[in-house]
Amino acid sequence: MSGFFKSSIGRKVAMALSAFxxxxxxxxxxxxNMLSVFNPDLxxxxxxxxxxxxxxQFALQPVLIFGVVFHFIMGFVLEIKxxxxxxxxxxxxxxxxxxxxxxxxxxxxxxxxxxxxxxxxIDFWIPEINTKYIVGDMSGKLDPELAxxxxxxxxxxxxxxxxxxxxxxxxxxxxxxxxxLAHGFTSAFQSMGGTVGRxxxxxxxxxxxxxxIPLGFIIIALYHHLNH
Amino acid sequence: MxxxxxxxxxxxxxxxxxxxxxxxxxxxEHMSFLEMMDVLNEQLVNSxxxxxxxxxxxxxxxxxxxxxxxxxxxxxxxxxxxTCQLHMRMFKDGDTITIEPFRAAAFPVIKDLVVNRSAxxxxxxxxxxxxxxxxxxxxxxxxxxxxxxAADEAMDAATCIGCGACVASCKNSSAMLFxxxxxxxxxxxPQGQVEATDRVKNMVAQMDLEGFGNCTNTGACEVECPKxxxxxxxxxxxxxxxxxxxx
Numbered sequence: 282m283s284g285f286f287k288s289s290i291g292r293k294v295a296m297a298l299s300a301f302x303x304x305x306x307x308x309x310x311x312x313x314n315m316l317s318v319f320n321p322d323l324x325x326x327x328x329x330x331x332x333x334x335x336x337x338q339f340a341l342q343p344v345l346i347f348g349v350v351f352h353f354i355m356g357f358v359l360e361i362k363x364x365x366x367x368x369x370x371x372x373x374x375x376x377x378x379x380x381x382x383x384x385x386x387x388x389x390x391x392x393x394x395x396x397x398x399x400x401x402x403i404d405f406w407i408p409e410i411n412t413k414y415i416v417g418d419m420s421g422k423l424d425p426e427l428a429x430x431x432x433x434x435x436x437x438x439x440x441x442x443x444x445x446x447x448x449x450x451x452x453x454x455x456x457x458x459x460x461x462l463a464h465g466f467t468s469a470f471q472s473m474g475g476t477v478g479r480x481x482x483x484x485x486x487x488x489x490x491x492x493x494i495p496l497g498f499i500i501i502a503l504y505h506h507l508n509h
Numbered sequence: 510m511x512x513x514x515x516x517x518x519x520x521x522x523x524x525x526x527x528x529x530x531x532x533x534x535x536x537x538e539h540m541s542f543l544e545m546m547d548v549l550n551e552q553l554v555n556s557x558x559x560x561x562x563x564x565x566x567x568x569x570x571x572x573x574x575x576x577x578x579x580x581x582x583x584x585x586x587x588x589x590x591x592t593c594q595l596h597m598r599m600f601k602d603g604d605t606i607t608i609e610p611f612r613a614a615a616f617p618v619i620k621d622l623v624v625n626r627s628a629x630x631x632x633x634x635x636x637x638x639x640x641x642x643x644x645x646x647x648x649x650x651x652x653x654x655x656x657x658x659a660a661d662e663a664m665d666a667a668t669c670i671g672c673g674a675c676v677a678s679c680k681n682s683s684a685m686l687f688x689x690x691x692x693x694x695x696x697x698x699p700q701g702q703v704e705a706t707d708r709v710k711n712m713v714a715q716m717d718l719e720g721f722g723n724c725t726n727t728g729a730c731e732v733e734c735p736k737x738x739x740x741x742x743x744x745x746x747x748x749x750x751x752x753x754x755x756x
Contacts, residue, residue, distance in 0.1 A: 288713055288750070289722075290746070293724065363682075363723055365720075366682040369612055379729040380732070381728075384727035471726045474747040474751060475744070476744045477748065480744075
């Protein structure tokens with residue numbers, strides 16, 4: 282099996298498996314964030330559950346971090362390897378005649394997404410870890426000293442979307458994520474051999490996913506920004 | 510038509526090459542691209558210059574020998590044709606045409622526009638065949654029932670002429686459309702099942718050894734392939750290797 286993952290196809294499969302995991306994570310992240318628009322109380326409840334449940338925190342969260350890091354490192358490794366497979370470039374190359382911009386620029390959209398994830402880590406994940414595991418406040422309350430205090434999650438989320446620069450960065454990042462997914466979704470299934478005889482269907486599902494999910498995240502950000 | 514040609518000239522595999530400009534005049538739109546190259550070479554020979562070396566054989570779009578990266582595309586701007594079947598009517602009077610060899614680390618330039626594609630032969634030798642005892646007891650191939658659908662798909666895969674346009678077009682110089690087609694043409698047929706596991710493992714291992722890049726599913730190979738080999742063949746090869754690894 283280790284020999285398989287050293288092969289070119291094995292590496293594609295590894296990229297696809299990490300992509301499936303990340304796309305599933307994105308789907309559940311989207312569903313939870315969407316609750317902040319329709320039902321803030323339920324959003325608070327679920328956020329508290331996700332933020333304090335030991336299984337989510339100590340089993341799924343490390344797997345997610347590994348999945349993100351693995352997908353990026355593998356993406357860079359493959360990009361470097363692929364660049365070595367053509368040592369002399371073409372004087373004239375008409376790439377747009379046979380392939381989409383998204384498919385040829387996955388590394389650039391990926392780098393933009395990586396920059397956003399780093400920002401998201403600094404913005405959300407590090408303060409969250411600090412509050413819960415350094416300060417030791419696992420209550421999830423706005424005021425942990427006050428028994429009647431409500432949860433802090435919805436307040437924190439809406440507060441994040443006051444700054445128009447952050448909202449603009451968020452929108453740009455999700456447009457690039459949409460472009461990345463527009464190729465990546467079908468590509469992952471292709472790498473797993475799952476598109477034989479159903480490529481058109483997978484392309485339609487991929488296009489729908491790559492539009493609906495990023496657009497949904499953008500709508501959430503704009504909704505909270507405009508409603509503040 | 511009067512044309513300006515920008516052509517890659519390289520003396521041999523050890524010498525650095527460069528783009529050189531040439532003018533050709535009175536080119537008929539009914540000529541094939543290779544006939545236009547013949548006109549240029551006659552011109553060069555008559556003026557005492559070294560003619561441009563390029564690969565060609567059948568000139569009927571069957572042998573897979575001709576190559577050339579023309580105006581940024583393998584086999585030029587037309588679809589479903591090799592360079593020998595590309596006609597000058599695809600160009601306009603006064604055009605500048607850029608002509609380069611198929612570029613890939615695994616396809617080193619031998620001279621000018623001629624590249625060494627023997628990496629494909631070595632991949633074929635690694636498993637692109639079925640072993641049949643020919644001692645006189647060979648079973649008639651038609652005695653094994655095969656569905657029309659499987660036979661058609663296998664035949665479609667088998668139409669690959671191994672020209673290397675897939676490698677030349679791929680931004681990663683990946684050979685997976687070629688190898689995928691060769692794996693598929695056997696994987697789809699009962700005769701190919703016996704050696705299916707070793708075949709896909711050995712052919713993929715040889716492909717990696719030759720230094721081809723990884724496929725990132727851009728689909729450029731499928732668009733530029735003169736025989737219209739489908740990306741489904743790459744997906745099938747991926748599936749075959751996963752199956753072979755798990756079995």
